[in-house]
Amino acid sequence: MHKSLIKAEFQVERDDYKCIRCRVCERQCSFEVHSYDADADRMFEDELKCVGCQRCVEYCPTRALSVQPHKSTIRPHGNWPYRAVKDICKQAETGGMLLSSTGDELHHRIYWDHLVLNASQVTNPSIDPLREPMELRTFIGRKPDQVDVQLVNGKPVLKTELPPQLTLETPMMFGAMSYGAISYNVCQSLARAATASGTMYNTGEGGLHRDFYQYGPNTIVQCASGRFGVHREYLNAGAAVEIKVGQGAKPGIGGHVPGEKVDKEISITRMIPVGTDALSPAPHHDIYSIEDLRQLIYALKEAVEYKKPVGVKIAAVHNAAAIASGIVRAGADFVTLDGLRGGTGAAPTRTRDSVGMPIELALAAVDQRLREEGIRNNASLIVAGGFRNSTDVVKAIALGADAVYIGTAALISLGCTVCQKCYTGKCPWGITTQDPYLTKRVNPEIGTQRLTNLLRAWSLEIKEILGGMGINAIESLRGNRLHLRAIGLNERELDVLGVMHAGE
Amino acid sequence: MATKAKTNKKRRRVQADENVCIGCKLCEVACIVAHSKSKNIIRAFNEETPRALSRVLVEESKPLTFALQCRHCEDPPCTIACMTGALHKDPVTGAVLHDREKCVGCWMCVMVCPYGGIQRDLREDKAASKCDLCLELDEPACVAACPNAALFVVEDED
Ligand code: SF4
Ligand code: SF4
Ligand code: SF4
Ligand code: SF4
Numbered sequence: 001m002h003k004s005l006i007k008a009e010f011q012v013e014r015d016d017y018k019c020i021r022c023r024v025c026e027r028q029c030s031f032e033v034h035s036y037d038a039d040a041d042r043m044f045e046d047e048l049k050c051v052g053c054q055r056c057v058e059y060c061p062t063r064a065l066s067v068q069p070h071k072s073t074i075r076p077h078g079n080w081p082y083r084a085v086k087d088i089c090k091q092a093e094t095g096g097m098l099l100s101s102t103g104d105e106l107h108h109r110i111y112w113d114h115l116v117l118n119a120s121q122v123t124n125p126s127i128d129p130l131r132e133p134m135e136l137r138t139f140i141g142r143k144p145d146q147v148d149v150q151l152v153n154g155k156p157v158l159k160t161e162l163p164p165q166l167t168l169e170t171p172m173m174f175g176a177m178s179y180g181a182i183s184y185n186v187c188q189s190l191a192r193a194a195t196a197s198g199t200m201y202n203t204g205e206g207g208l209h210r211d212f213y214q215y216g217p218n219t220i221v222q223c224a225s226g227r228f229g230v231h232r233e234y235l236n237a238g239a240a241v242e243i244k245v246g247q248g249a250k251p252g253i254g255g256h257v258p259g260e261k262v263d264k265e266i267s268i269t270r271m272i273p274v275g276t277d278a279l280s281p282a283p284h285h286d287i288y289s290i291e292d293l294r295q296l297i298y299a300l301k302e303a304v305e306y307k308k309p310v311g312v313k314i315a316a317v318h319n320a321a322a323i324a325s326g327i328v329r330a331g332a333d334f335v336t337l338d339g340l341r342g343g344t345g346a347a348p349t350r351t352r353d354s355v356g357m358p359i360e361l362a363l364a365a366v367d368q369r370l371r372e373e374g375i376r377n378n379a380s381l382i383v384a385g386g387f388r389n390s391t392d393v394v395k396a397i398a399l400g401a402d403a404v405y406i407g408t409a410a411l412i413s414l415g416c417t418v419c420q421k422c423y424t425g426k427c428p429w430g431i432t433t434q435d436p437y438l439t440k441r442v443n444p445e446i447g448t449q450r451l452t453n454l455l456r457a458w459s460l461e462i463k464e465i466l467g468g469m470g471i472n473a474i475e476s477l478r479g480n481r482l483h484l485r486a487i488g489l490n491e492r493e494l495d496v497l498g499v500m501h502a503g504e
Numbered sequence: 505m506a507t508k509a510k511t512n513k514k515r516r517r518v519q520a521d522e523n524v525c526i527g528c529k530l531c532e533v534a535c536i537v538a539h540s541k542s543k544n545i546i547r548a549f550n551e552e553t554p555r556a557l558s559r560v561l562v563e564e565s566k567p568l569t570f571a572l573q574c575r576h577c578e579d580p581p582c583t584i585a586c587m588t589g590a591l592h593k594d595p596v597t598g599a600v601l602h603d604r605e606k607c608v609g610c611w612m613c614v615m616v617c618p619y620g621g622i623q624r625d626l627r628e629d630k631a632a633s634k635c636d637l638c639l640e641l642d643e644p645a646c647v648a649a650c651p652n653a654a655l656f657v658v659e660d661e662d
Contacts, residue, residue: 020546023529061533062545440525440652
């Protein structure tokens with residue numbers, strides 16, 4: 001034996017006066033931190049195991065607990081923060097890659113926080129969304145270069161046949177999270193909430209459980225490099241198909257659902273044996289060029305008989321603009337960009353934190369490029385990657401997005417405290433786990449309600465902000481960067497974002 | 505049913521949904537507080553002796569868990585087995601109630617209850633202990649305390 005140098009990250013404090021030894025904390029902690037000693041009639045805690053998820057704190061009926069970052073620390077050093085030392089100790093012990101979950105946690109600039117919005121004063125009236133209609137309806141899909149309208153009996157009738165479109169009642173959808181990464185109950189909550197809110201959820205790359213075919217009109221089905229659960233019926237079950245090339249949290253890397261998470265239902269849905277690792281390759285082995293991508297896009301369009309939009313999702317990387325242009329030219333009806341802060345169930349920590357770019361910059365660059373090339377109308381632009389609130393969404397739309405995907409925010413609404421331990425399969429909040437003792441923690445009735453509330457609340461706020469700008473339809477804000485001004489950004493950043501500085 | 509309960513129309517009871525019961529046992533905690541003297545959670549557990557008993561019990565065979573308490577049967581075998589009349593069906597509410605004063609602690613009710621809804625109370629005055637539906641509250645304490653909506657009140661008319 002030698003002494004482990006892995007450090008405690010959190011410190012668990014129990015107020016002994018308040019503790020009633022009910023052992024609720026012990027039952028709630030999936031990391032087995034708390035224990036009860038009957039002889040001593042005392043609770044004990046093993047702090048080394050604590051991940052800071054706050055489950056015990058929330059469930060303790062007397063609020064006797066507090067869990068906080070561990071107070072003990074080392075002498076401060078600019079190059080060697082305690083975090084860096086802890087990581088090295090961990091790797092010296094395990095010899096393995098550092099794994100993590102959720103999105104980038106480094107302090108990369110969040111551009112949303114440096115952008116402010118406009119409002120009407122005197123010269124143009126603002127609109128009260130409670131008194132006047134306010135339109136958030138959004139269409140995702142290729143828009144024709146021009147439309148021919150004919151007057152029939154004095155009424156305008158559309159002559160041009162429109163390519164397939166998704167109709168969203170709000171410009172927010174639930175981002176790709178696979179059954180396997182998240183539980184059945186969470187999938188069900190997302191599907192039902194998307195249906196109730198008139199928007200879409202995305203299956204991620206794990207296929208679609210038979211039980212959820214009924215939510216097909218509100219489902220975007222994904223086709224990723226592992227092709228898990230992809231078959232003709234699956235493709236046609238959804239309202240749109242998304243080819244997943246990359247993911248913002250781990251560009252260049254495939255997915256990995258560990259074998260322990262692959263139970264019978266997941267095995268059937270993914271079409272792989274029970275207990276085997278679901279490894280999706282880093283690249284699609286049939287895509288090595290834009291031409292190859294075009295083949296897959298059209299193969300899928302054939303499969304859905306050109307009745308549903310087919311899009312492509314990529315991680316925001318350095319050449320995102322050029323790649324997106326290629327994707328649009330290859331025939332995609334929408335392009336999804338996933339930024340650096342986009343979440344994941346499991347990723348190498350170093351990749352998660354340092355590969356890719358913030359979604360704000362990628363979005364601005366891609367929208368600009370597609371406009372310059374005159375092909376912006378050929379595809380809708382969906383963005384993802386750490387959207388935290390409704391103003392992030394409004395700013396994204398002003399920067400040029402058609403709609404956004406929210407993933408982490410959706411999970412937070414179900415209880416997730418961003419503890420970043422999804423990859424362990426022990427999510428204490430019952431979200432990113434397949435352990436039947438834990439998955440019960442998300443009651444789909446409550447989950448559906450909370451997700452629906454979240455979308456409703458953000459939609460109300462978006463309407464309020466639009467009204468303040470004197471705009472009565474989200475369509476009028478789309479790509480209108482004049483409604484944005486920057487604070488505290490340098491000229492290069494302003495250039496890339498295509499916005500003026502506040503005061504200009 | 506052939507042997508119908510004669511008196512009341514309603515049958516009220518607490519029902520569990522085992523699909524979303526997370527086995528936290530907060531229902532048991534709430535039940536103890538509701539049946540304590542002080543109704544204060546810390547005093548009820550740490551100061552009151554004897555500590556009140558929980559009338560709801562969470563059954564566990566992981567991953568399955570669910571809370572169980574008296575079903576307030578239409579034709580309750582416990583009231584028939586009880587020789588002193590301590591257990592009786594309240595004609596107004598339909599609740600099967602227990603009169604501690606009359607109970608002699610013979611445990612016949614414990615033996616006959618097919619659900620295990622009655623427990624032995626082994627404290628000084630040896631008696632039975634069971635769910636009283638928290639009739640004085642707006643909602644049974646366990647139902648109000650359940651964090652995952654795994655408990656609810658059902659009431660059927662016949
Ligand atoms: S949940 Fe709270 S009161 Fe119960 S044992 Fe844990 S710390 Fe004590
Ligand atoms: S429940 Fe979460 S916060 Fe509480 S001790 Fe366990 S890991 Fe730590
Ligand atoms: S989903 Fe669960 S494990 Fe993952 S970060 Fe959130 S609370 Fe932690
Ligand atoms: S409080 Fe609810 S979830 Fe917790 S054990 Fe009781 S019935 Fe189950």
